[in-house]
Amino acid sequence: MKDDNRIIKEVEWHQINTKEEEDLRGKIKFRKKNRRYIFIKICKGMIFVLIAAFSGGITGGYIASKIYSNEMNTNNSSSFQSDNTSKNTNNSINPITKVAGAVSQCVVGINNSNDSILGDESSSYSGSGIIFKSDGYIVTNYHVIKDTSRHLVKLSNGKDSKPLNASVVGYDAMSDLAVLKVDSANLPAAVFGDSSKVQVGDTAIAIGNPLGEEFSGSVTAGIISAINRKIRIQDPSTGITTTYNVFQTDAAINPGNSGGALCNESGEVIGINSLKIGANENVEGMGFAISINEAKKIINSIMKNGRVIRPYLGIQLENYISEDKKIKGVLIKQVKDNTGAARAGIKVDDIMVEFDSVKLESKSELQDIMDRHKVGDIIPCKVIRNGKTVKFSVKLSERPPSDS
Known part of the structure; x- marks a missing residue:
């Protein structure tokens, strides 16, 4: 058969290099895989x-x-009480205590006499004052020094200190303020605050010398009961009424406290105590103090001029309302000679119905407008004379001094 006749050839054998085989096996990625795994x-x-x-x-x-x-x-709970006790011992948290300690040294006692020589034994301290400049300037109430010629100031640095002679720099009877000067330096001076920031309910601390030297540096405290109380003081020589803003407080202000300091919790003086302002009230628990913003203007004028320069019309007047109530204003009762009103031609029985373009209904309104002007200003006004309206221009003069 054909298949049986296949020729079978012997395959050739070749020797394999075992070293190459080993090298080939060694280069298998077996080792690389093992390193990554590790x-x-x-x-x-x-x-x-x-x-x-x-x-x-x-x-x-x-x-x-x-x-x-x-x-x-x-630890905190166990030491809280002892820590607070230590703090309270070293630093008082009572603002009244702090104010009293700081401001009392700025408040002085004032004694007055008409004698040329005033001995210590006869001293009777009639009021208080506040040192507001360290070189010896003191503000007090005018009624404290009124009608006296000799003034002694007792500082707060002990009963054995010698009283100092004081001279009067100037005064203003209308506002009941006066400025004194003692020959001394480096005195503790009070800090004036801003009374416009005072609110009803704020703490009020009054410091003064009620009932004489024995009670010097007395402190009473309360609250501000009312702000911007309008106190109207009439000048008897002119009939003009001046309005002042004062504080009402329930802090006790007694005789001798007049001229002393009314302070806030920060120790700033916000008012000057005045027993005279509240004299007509005579109600227990109602004290009054001139607001410090009002007082500062007056003090500055006294320091500069020795007095307060106020504008002046030269008339005495009263409120007026016609029977039919159609005309309201002020009735001129008197015209002073050589004044702005007299020179302008205003006469008695004229009815002033407008001043500085403002319709008038009362004499207090007229005074409020006057307070916004200064001496020398020329103000337009209208009056009714014999049923006719007449226009005038009035040049304001200086109000003469008076002891109201």
């Missing part, structure tokens, strides 16, 4: 350690903070 294992181990450390740190910190917090609370 690297991954190491990374996993490191990550596990980091997670364990981080978790342990958080847990430990939380436990430690809780323990520390509990210990601190325990």
